[in-house]
Amino acid sequence: MNQxxxxxxxxxxxxxxxxxxxxxxxxxxxxxxxxxxLPGTGERVRELQYLASVFTGLVPVSWCLLIGRVVHAETLVxxxxxxxxxxxxxxxxxxxxxxxxxxxxxxxFLAAQSLLLAEAGFHPLSYVPGLLFGLLLVTGILVLxxxxxxxxxxxxxxxxxTLLGVLIALLGTVFAANMVNRYTAFIPSSDRISLPVxxxxxxxxxxxxxxxxRVWQARVLLIAGPVLIAAVLFAAxxxxxxxxxxxxxxxxxxxxAPFQLQLAPDSRRQVTAIRISDNVKFINVPLLVAGVPDGYxxxxxxxxxxxxxxxxxxxTSPWQSSYGQRFLPDxxxxxxxxxxxxxxxxxxLKTTPVSLHLRLALTxxxxxxxxxxVFPKGNVELPGFGICATRPxxxxxxxxxxxxxxxxxxxxxxxxxxxxxxxxxxxxxxQPTPEHTAVAYGWTGNLNPDPAEFGISSVWTPNxxxxxxxVHNGMADLSSTPWRFCPGVPFRATQYHLVDRTQASMTLxxxxxxxxxxxxx
Amino acid sequence: xxxxxTSGDLAIDTHNLTKSFGQTEVLHEINLAVSEGAIYAxxxxxxAGKTTMIKLLMxxxxxxxxxxxxLGVGTQRLAGEVFNRIGYVSENQEMPxxxxxxxxxxxxxxxxxxxxxxLERELVRQFDLPLERKLKHLSxxxxxxxxxxxxxxxxxxxxxxxxxxxxxxxxxxDELIESLLERAAETTIFLSSHDLAEIESFASHVGYMEEGxxxxxxxxxxxxxxxxxxxxxxxxxxxxxxxxxSAWMLTETVDCVVRFVHSEYRGEASEREAATVFxxxxxxxxxxxxxxxxxxxxxxxxRTQNHAMRTTAGDGRPEA
Numbered sequence: 083m084n085q086x087x088x089x090x091x092x093x094x095x096x097x098x099x100x101x102x103x104x105x106x107x108x109x110x111x112x113x114x115x116x117x118x119x120l121p122g123t124g125e126r127v128r129e130l131q132y133l134a135s136v137f138t139g140l141v142p143v144s145w146c147l148l149i150g151r152v153v154h155a156e157t158l159v160x161x162x163x164x165x166x167x168x169x170x171x172x173x174x175x176x177x178x179x180x181x182x183x184x185x186x187x188x189x190x191f192l193a194a195q196s197l198l199l200a201e202a203g204f205h206p207l208s209y210v211p212g213l214l215f216g217l218l219l220v221t222g223i224l225v226l227x228x229x230x231x232x233x234x235x236x237x238x239x240x241x242x243x244t245l246l247g248v249l250i251a252l253l254g255t256v257f258a259a260n261m262v263n264r265y266t267a268f269i270p271s272s273d274r275i276s277l278p279v280x281x282x283x284x285x286x287x288x289x290x291x292x293x294x295x296r297v298w299q300a301r302v303l304l305i306a307g308p309v310l311i312a313a314v315l316f317a318a319x320x321x322x323x324x325x326x327x328x329x330x331x332x333x334x335x336x337x338x339a340p341f342q343l344q345l346a347p348d349s350r351r352q353v354t355a356i357r358i359s360d361n362v363k364f365i366n367v368p369l370l371v372a373g374v375p376d377g378y379x380x381x382x383x384x385x386x387x388x389x390x391x392x393x394x395x396x397x398t399s400p401w402q403s404s405y406g407q408r409f410l411p412d413x414x415x416x417x418x419x420x421x422x423x424x425x426x427x428x429x430x431l432k433t434t435p436v437s438l439h440l441r442l443a444l445t446x447x448x449x450x451x452x453x454x455x456v457f458p459k460g461n462v463e464l465p466g467f468g469i470c471a472t473r474p475x476x477x478x479x480x481x482x483x484x485x486x487x488x489x490x491x492x493x494x495x496x497x498x499x500x501x502x503x504x505x506x507x508x509x510x511x512x513q514p515t516p517e518h519t520a521v522a523y524g525w526t527g528n529l530n531p532d533p534a535e536f537g538i539s540s541v542w543t544p545n546x547x548x549x550x551x552x553v554h555n556g557m558a559d560l561s562s563t564p565w566r567f568c569p570g571v572p573f574r575a576t577q578y579h580l581v582d583r584t585q586a587s588m589t590l591x592x593x594x595x596x597x598x599x600x601x602x603x
Numbered sequence: 604x605x606x607x608x609t610s611g612d613l614a615i616d617t618h619n620l621t622k623s624f625g626q627t628e629v630l631h632e633i634n635l636a637v638s639e640g641a642i643y644a645x646x647x648x649x650x651a652g653k654t655t656m657i658k659l660l661m662x663x664x665x666x667x668x669x670x671x672x673x674l675g676v677g678t679q680r681l682a683g684e685v686f687n688r689i690g691y692v693s694e695n696q697e698m699p700x701x702x703x704x705x706x707x708x709x710x711x712x713x714x715x716x717x718x719x720x721x722l723e724r725e726l727v728r729q730f731d732l733p734l735e736r737k738l739k740h741l742s743x744x745x746x747x748x749x750x751x752x753x754x755x756x757x758x759x760x761x762x763x764x765x766x767x768x769x770x771x772x773x774x775x776x777d778e779l780i781e782s783l784l785e786r787a788a789e790t791t792i793f794l795s796s797h798d799l800a801e802i803e804s805f806a807s808h809v810g811y812m813e814e815g816x817x818x819x820x821x822x823x824x825x826x827x828x829x830x831x832x833x834x835x836x837x838x839x840x841x842x843x844x845x846x847x848x849s850a851w852m853l854t855e856t857v858d859c860v861v862r863f864v865h866s867e868y869r870g871e872a873s874e875r876e877a878a879t880v881f882x883x884x885x886x887x888x889x890x891x892x893x894x895x896x897x898x899x900x901x902x903x904x905x906r907t908q909n910h911a912m913r914t915t916a917g918d919g920r921p922e923a
Contacts, residue, residue: 084713085713085714088710088713088714092702092706092710095706096701096702155699160697161658161663161664162693162695162696162697163696163697164696164697164698164699166661166662166663167661167663167686167689167691167696168686168711168714169683169684169685169686169687169714169715170682170683170686170714171682171683171684172682172683
């Protein structure tokens, strides 16, 4: 323990400028960040919000500096270091570095996160497990990789170059993946692999370095790990069918389909095609939805479409994401967007109408607790969701817009369905008449069950988007009217929980593909 | 030349120690035994492999094949507490530049249970170390003194020095040598150098390396007794006999004079041997050689012959 404290004291004395810099950045972040959820939309607020974003980015940069400097104080690369012929015990040396990070990185960060929670109206002590889980995520995603890179580089300059290389490699991988995989399916559990693997690899590299300074072994581990993960993910993406089948169980029988889709009666005229680019084309198929059981909702995560022309020509798409479209028991109609190969489209166009066989990868969700309130003028705490407030003097243009500010602790809220009432007049209007109100609804949150999500801030500001595409109370043209979310309106929030992930198949016939393709700008 | 010593007496013991970097072998099957209490000087030209050898001994590098023990511990297990008994100073060592001499002393002190505060003060005074100055602001000599001070203050059983005097002015060098010799009774000193003159005055044993091979390793007095510069004056110029004794090196004739270096001088026996080869010699002069001349003769003679020249008792390892 003496050796740990001795090295810790030495590092603290030596790196006090870096420590002070990191503390100042963390403190500034904690003090400025609440502007992200404070009311107001003026120039000053926007400047502060920009500043908050800058400090949010500077926090990990200051960590990078702190980690790099303290690890390189007893650098593990090279054969000229002073310390390697001194009676350092590697476990104690590593312990001293960990202690340094605990005291000068984790504690200030934990304090900043607690302060933010308190500022946002959440009691930090109620979120201790989540805070600790958040620290684990920060460790796995930022601190440990930075520590491992510092451990296999000789100095801070080389560490910075390595980080730049990693960044370029990441961007290149994403670019290449997008080039190779034009159809990307949503796989719910893929992220469960990467973090534990990275934790293990980075941890192993650090241990190898401290225990035996086998630099190339550690480097190979750090390089091979992500390459291996990328290769596995790439291979998995090439066999998305098996991946989807793994996470979305095939139903026992065809009758087990949890809901039904059928073409909207006037679909011959309504199927539309959109051209994004020469290689990207979508068709939108208007559908009627039925059969979603009460108390449940269906979320379409992925779809696989097979179009068959009258002459027998057939084209099947790979699995593609359908962006989590959700249907409730009272959902009547929807529009399914399907990406299609432009050449196949041209070919199918010659034999339209065509039949469409859909394989859908679905998530079934079940309604849980519902909170109903009359939305007050100030903050309202919605249990299990967070704290929300109306945004004063903010008009809603069109059918979709943000109309309230919410914040949640440590992660986005549990997937929640929100229902409220808009009005088309100023909020000062007392009790607007029914013809001047409209029901607005929207989904927010996600199904992630973890107690925290990775983030520098402990407070999340979920994007609450309401919409209303239906005619309501005789108001046919919602899109031309400014709609307001005002205090005093009824507000209902229903949480949804994962039931299972399954698949369903259905065939739609007599689909007329339009020759006229709408280009998008 | 050699003494019988048990492994318990050895401060350093290597067995076929070999190191390669890629395809390049920089150290070839070094067998060396350094007994406790010796002042062993490892000499050789730049690039001979001395620093690599020391880095292997200090577990800074790992051997490709073979192995070594330092103070009875396998070098690949040399870490942590074992370094309480070893002092290491190298001209290439990166010191904690941002620390003051005093801070470095304060930092290192808790690492060593045997750290002697009185000796520390004595060394600081002897070297006139400026405790408040940062290492990066010290001259090369002063930095080396600081390195010596923090390597001697805990009375290590083995002091390993890699080219410690390179680039130092004679005054500083003498100061450092003096400080070493003051502690020589209680420790083993193993140092490398490419400057023969600087080690000749105090080394008790010497090993000569060239191109990664240990050409010989023996006690200084034995080495000095073994080599003689011989000058034989003949009555008239004559060609050299076709077969000369293998211990004769660099044999040459100039007019009536034959000169060579005898590498296995054994007194009268060697003189009788010379008289047998040159029966009509008018005059034979046998002169002792300084270390520098011995090494020059060895270097000129050629590696293969030199390697064969080394003779050892027992397991064939040179012993100090």
